[in-house]
Amino acid sequence: MSEIVLSGKGVTQRFGGLTAVQDVTFEVPKGEIVSIIGPNGAGKSTLFNCVTGIYTPTEGQIFFLGQEITGKKVHEISALGIGRTFQNIRLFSEMTALENVIVGSHAKAKSGIADALLHTPRYRREEEEAVKKAEEILKLTGLYEYRYHYATALSYGLQRRLEIARALASDPVLLLLDEPAAGMNEQETHSLTEFIRELKGMGYTILLIEHDMKLIMNISDYIYVLDRGIPIAEGTADEVRQNPLVIEAYLGKEA
């Protein structure tokens, strides 16, 4: 069996009376694409927020590379090697695309205020490396020609790609993608699918949330299905597709 990068045990997240995520247990093996699907409000994004530390789960534990990360701070968890994108795009609006990606590599550099004031060799080296690295990632994601544009001046599809580029800049072990295809047309979705596959080929482990079933069924090694916070099914694409509980959750009881 291959190494487990991320796992959750009995993860539960309550908001007052509402249980957004209930007793979810999952595993993400190294180098695989694992997907979380479910109708709107199923608790998918909430589960991401539990993993990344934005919420501390009410119950349960989360492990990353064998280490428990439950309750750690957002920036600490990110620095351990988890990169993420947001469902509602959250780019830095006053920065260029290039600078957005450079911020993504924040944890990889060390220089502080003194280095900035004195322009120490470390400052120069790190600045140079950060720019070079960011430019490489922008080329990889096909955004290089937009590098000096303000992030928010880009089209919706490009902004989604920039979110991925920014997440890649930290050389994460694990990538969490929250609806990366939302708002994209068929052509864009297709090239995104290919790109995610490429990322897998490069060795990234990916946890993916998506509503686009074609994309999900195409690239997922394993799928978890949530409905109103409750895990109702899991398995490979074929297994999930045929599961009556899943069909019911998506089509409603009448169907």
Added chain:
Amino acid sequence: MIRKLISLWAKYEKWVTLVLVALAVLFPVISGFNRYVVNIGVMAGIYAILTLSLNMMTGYTGVVTLGHAAFYGLGAYAAGILNWRLGLNVPLTFIAAMVVSGLFGLLLGLTTLQLSGRYLTIVTLSFCEIIRILLINLEWLTRGPLGITNIKKANLFGFVFNTATKNYYLVLAMVLLSVFIVHRVMNSRTGRAIIALKNDETAASSMSVNVFAYKLRAFCISSAIAGLAGALYAHYIGYIDPNSFGFTQSIQILSMGILGGLGNIFGSIFGAVSLSVLPELLRSIGLEDFRQVIYGVLLALLVLIRPMGIFGKINLRHRRLQDSLQLAGEGEEAEA
């Protein structure tokens, strides 16, 4: 048209800066060493330092402060007390002022930076009031409402800054130092982290930026620079009292920052200089009674025409980069 001007400015930024610095250096000469005019220059310089410091906290970090005068006052009192009690002078009093203000900034930040936006703004307001009341009540240390008198002129290893012109150059040097600090910090990993957290705290922390730690850094730098302005003021005027550093003063500094445009070094200096010179101009043409009315009209115009301040949102480095692409025929402009 305005875009073209900005592009030109971006292209020749070094030269424009050089000319402006040269003008600033020649200012006393141009004024014919007129004491009254040079004095306005000194105060404008002190306000420029304050506005640059406010810009760090409010413009770049996004914490709107209504209490910036507190750090100004703390610096002034640190320098004033050390001079009065121990006979210390420059550079020790400058350093002490920066350290004392910086530490108070650290203290305020440590205890309150977890609060969000509006609440934090109210905290800065109360902080300013608490400092003022402390300065009034700790009579054994500050002489209370009497204030501290007879603070000696700045004296750097025997060179006494005993004229307006000499003080002007001292202040100018400190303005340039403040510009240097803010510019270098903001064009670094630290500066990018600060802008990132202002734009989106959740996204910034998801990129490993320790939001609290970076806000704290911005707070310390900002308050230390304000403290330096305080020390300059104390040595220059020779007299300080608690009421010089209250709410009105805080509003004055904030207005300068907003007028010039937050998040822009040139804007800070422009705001400080123009709001220092304007009242004197009005006085010289006999309109001083209408000062408040004119301020009101100007402010209303600003909010209508350019709510981000005159030079707000202008980033010459970005403009240069974008223009360089256009020359290469690669991409369209992306002005926010």
